[in-house]
Amino acid sequence: xRYLLFSILIVPSLALAEATMHTDHSNHGAHHSHExxxxxxxxxxxxxxLDAERFDKFVAxxxxxxxxxxxxxxxxxxxxxxxIEKTFQKETxxxxxxxxxxxxxxxxxxxxxxxxxxxxxxxxxxSNGQTVTDIQILTAQSLIGRGFNNE
Amino acid sequence: MVFSNEMRDAAYxxxxxxxxxxxxIELVDEKKAMKxxxxxxxxxxxxxxxxxxxxxxxxxxxxxxxxxxxxxxxGFLGDWETRRYFIGFGAQKLKSNLRDYDKQFFQxxxxxxxxxxxxxxxxxxIKSKHDSRTDKWNSYPVIKFFKGDxxxxxxxxxxxxxxxxxxxxx
Numbered sequence: 001x002r003y004l005l006f007s008i009l010i011v012p013s014l015a016l017a018e019a020t021m022h023t024d025h026s027n028h029g030a031h032h033s034h035e036x037x038x039x040x041x042x043x044x045x046x047x048x049x050l051d052a053e054r055f056d057k058f059v060a061x062x063x064x065x066x067x068x069x070x071x072x073x074x075x076x077x078x079x080x081x082x083x084i085e086k087t088f089q090k091e092t093x094x095x096x097x098x099x100x101x102x103x104x105x106x107x108x109x110x111x112x113x114x115x116x117x118x119x120x121x122x123x124x125x126x127s128n129g130q131t132v133t134d135i136q137i138l139t140a141q142s143l144i145g146r147g148f149n150n151e
Numbered sequence: 152m153v154f155s156n157e158m159r160d161a162a163y164x165x166x167x168x169x170x171x172x173x174x175x176i177e178l179v180d181e182k183k184a185m186k187x188x189x190x191x192x193x194x195x196x197x198x199x200x201x202x203x204x205x206x207x208x209x210x211x212x213x214x215x216x217x218x219x220x221x222x223x224x225x226g227f228l229g230d231w232e233t234r235r236y237f238i239g240f241g242a243q244k245l246k247s248n249l250r251d252y253d254k255q256f257f258q259x260x261x262x263x264x265x266x267x268x269x270x271x272x273x274x275x276x277i278k279s280k281h282d283s284r285t286d287k288w289n290s291y292p293v294i295k296f297f298k299g300d301x302x303x304x305x306x307x308x309x310x311x312x313x314x315x316x317x318x319x320x321x
Contacts (some may be wrong), residue, residue, distance in 0.1 A: 009313055074205070076233055078269070078298075079318075104203055126170065130201055
């Protein structure tokens with residue numbers, strides 16, 4: 001009976017796994033074909049990939065704020081990523097945080113006067129178990145209304 | 152974390168001064184022996200690999216008992232997970248004033264859907280445990296849910312005894 005229960009759980013999981021791998025792969029392709037994501041070119045030529053809708057929603061009430069777009073690897077679990085939000089919430093100058101598990105991004109809105117130290121962000125995220133691969137600082141004012149969702 | 156099965160109820164609190172290690176205290180109620188005691192636990196991260204879509208961890212874990220059967224232990228825990236799949240294992244050597252024995256477990260699972268940050272996340276898993284005292288593997292399905300700072304893992308083993316873990320992140 002127990003083994004029957006296992007079979008009921010495992011067989012669909014393998015089938016689902018196969019389907020997911022194909023789905024994920026096709027999503028990956030879409031990622032590069034600019035569907036559903038924002039690719040914005042920085043002044044220094046660097047490109048950051050963001051979920052446009054998510055980003056617009058995040059900055060909608062953040063006029064004048066500085067936005068740190070932090071690329072993170074190893075952020076695979078909501079429960080594990082909770083520590084990131086808790087850590088940054090305690091920091092003076094942080095107004096808002098968003099965690100995007102699907103794209104491995106953490107968005108942090110700082111006040112205009114806050115001094116953002118990349119090393120500090122890296123260390124805080126490392127302390128929570130994940131690794132930072134890139135940090136870009138944007139100003140919400142310069143991004144609002146640029147029509148990213150229409151790109 | 153609160154844990155309960157047919158042998159014991161336990162509440163475990165741990166603090167991580169750094170991501171490399173954590174210190175914890177476990178308060179145990181041995182139901183069959185009708186005894187209470189505390190275990191002090193030390194967990195050290197031996198290896199971690201983060202990738203875009205996965206995380207792999209290997210830990211050393213040891214515990215010292217104060218009271219009860221003076222049961223001390225050491226062992227290893229490991230896991231690999233993506234947003235969709237989870238594989239975990241553990242091996243533990245336990246020494247007590249009654250006898251020495253080993254425990255091992257394996258756990259695999261998948262998430263039937265990918266929730267966004269803040270959603271209710273659900274996992275279906277199979278857990279398999281071995282205890283050298285009985286030399287039997289006990290395998291059973293486990294369901295795991297987490298939302299926000301709360302995590303609940305629930306399973307019923309082959310003896311129809313519940314295996315429950317409830318964790319709160321402070």
